[in-house]
Amino acid sequence: MPLTAYQTQYKRRMKRAISQRASADKKARRYAQLLADALTLGSSAAAQMNALNQLYNVDVSTQTLLVHDLQQLVTPAQLTGTLAQSTPGEEVVLFNQVPDGNGGQPLPDNPVFGELITGLSFPLSTPPIKEPTMKAASAPGAPVGERTVQEAETAVQPHP
Numbered sequence: 677m678p679l680t681a682y683q684t685q686y687k688r689r690m691k692r693a694i695s696q697r698a699s700a701d702k703k704a705r706r707y708a709q710l711l712a713d714a715l716t717l718g719s720s721a722a723a724q725m726n727a728l729n730q731l732y733n734v735d736v737s738t739q740t741l742l743v744h745d746l747q748q749l750v751t752p753a754q755l756t757g758t759l760a761q762s763t764p765g766e767e768v769v770l771f772n773q774v775p776d777g778n779g780g781q782p783l784p785d786n787p788v789f790g791e792l793i794t795g796l797s798f799p800l801s802t803p804p805i806k807e808p809t810m811k812a813a814s815a816p817g818a819p820v821g822e823r824t825v826q827e828a829e830t831a832v833q834p835h836p
Contacts, residue, residue, distance in 0.1 A: 680780035683773075689789045698765070705759060711746070712755035718743040719752075 679687070722738040729736055739747070785791035 680776050681782040682776060682778050682780050685782040686774045692790060701764065705764065708755050708759055711750075712752040712759075715743065715747055715750075715752045715755075718747065 725738040785793050
C-alpha cells in the first residue's frame with residue numbers, strides 16, 4: 677500500500693529532524709570535550725602561575741575571569757563523566773507508520789521544518805529609476821563621456 681502525501685510529508689520532516697538532532701549531538705560532544713580539555717589546561721596553567729608567584733614573590737592572576745567562572749559552573753570531570761554515560765546514536769529511531777490523517781493531504785508548509793511558505797506573493801516595491809543626467813562641460817566641444825557638448829545637446833533637442 678503506497679504512502680499518502682500526508683504520510684510522505686511526515687517521513688520527510690522526521691528524517692530531517694533526526695538528521696538535525698544527530699548533528700547537534702555530534703557538535704555538543706565535540707564542544708563538551710573541547711571545553712573539558714580547555715578547563716584542564718586552565719587548571720594546569722593556574723598551578724604553574726601559582727608556583728611562579730611563590731617562587732618569584734609576585735602576585736599575577738592565575739586564571740582569567742572566564743576560565744574561573746566556567747570552573748565554578750562545571751568541572752572537566754563532570755563533562756567527561758557525562759560524555760562517558762552517553763554514546764553517539766544510543767537513541768534507536770524507529771519510523772512508526774503514521775495513520776493517514778488529514779484525508780491523505782499534506783499539511784501546509786511550516787518554517788519550523790525548514791520549509792518556505794508559498795502561495796502568498798507580494799509585489800516588490802522598487803524605487804523609481806532616476807534618469808541619468810549629463811554634466812555640462814565648461815567649454816563647447818569639451819568631451820562629455822564619449823560625446824562632445826554639442827553632440828549631447830543636439831541629441832536631446834527634438835527634431836522639427
